[in-house]
Amino acid sequence: MPPLAHQFDYLSVEDYLAGERESEQKYEYVDGKAYAMAGASANHNFIAGNLYALIWYHQRDKSCFPMTSDMLVKTTAKRFRYPDLMVVCDDDPSQDTYVRESPILIVEVLSGSTHRKDKTEKRAEYLALPSLLEYVLIEQDIAEVVVQRRSEAWRSTYYYPGSTVTLESIGLTVAVEAIYERVDNADMRVFWAETNNHE
Template identity: 45%
Template sequence: MAMPQPMAFINEEDYVIGEEESDTKHEYVNGQVYAMAGTSANHNLISVNLVTLLRTELPDRCEVFMADMKVRIETKQDLMFYYPDVIVACEEEDRAIYYREKPCLIVEVLSTSSKRQDFLEKFRAYQQISTLQEYLLIAQEKQEATLFRRSAHWQPEVYQEGTFHLDSVNLEVSLDALYRLVRF
């Protein structure tokens, strides 16, 4: 009978160095490292559409990142690094080379494999970021965006048509623009 192998733990410094050299992206949760899956065409189209809108409309003091920038979250009990699909960070002092700690907006494009984690684990972790004002989850199999706002006590707002407003960056977003070229 095969015996389960103990999980190897890695420290933060080794994780960051390893990510610089790795062809595969990994997320980090309390010393454990998890490889990330690839994404679909719809996933990429939605991300690009949103990033294009954000970069075009936001002031230069705000940075917009897609897919390859990590968010670092540290609490008394936890240390995590995640790769959100889109990050907006506007804090001048938050300029580490490989990650951001003070985003105002985090966006995840949902997939079958990540949906549960995005709605539960990551959502709880992201709520610990004091500067985070909004968390946006975007479906890729249908036209639907779910927006959580700190100012609304993280209650979900679901949009399936029309527009919604991102208070964190003072931007009106059209679902038609967000889903441009996406095929269901």
């Protein structure tokens, strides 16, 4: 982000968007201020990459398609976020090739630094988008996928290893294990073992 972000208490939307096109660091924009995005772990990248690939293959000949965390979503006139993954359609009204405005599905992979914000502040912004049909929260340290659907009044439904997740917004059903492919750490192995012992 250009020095403007650090020299003034308020940054205009126009200056923010111009800065994002040039910046090597990604920033989210909230009410006139730019906030740096933290780096992501290997597990985070595996999870986001796995789900992106599954959605891309499923949607390859359809009008709606996945986009990665390099694409901004405009949640309000003064707020821009970088979801880990979202699905948008050809009819998205945005005239900016760096921004989308009408996602039908948003996915966030949770980490210690983003857990609370993804479940509160960002959730409120995402669910207020008229286009959004589903919000998915994926833990990266335990095997747990949470799906919230507009059709179910945004009630949380939880999925664990041994079950499948249906993303109704795009008609895709995937195994929880497919989402966590290559994810391998102590907490995950213990959780998977405990789950399998209960079967």
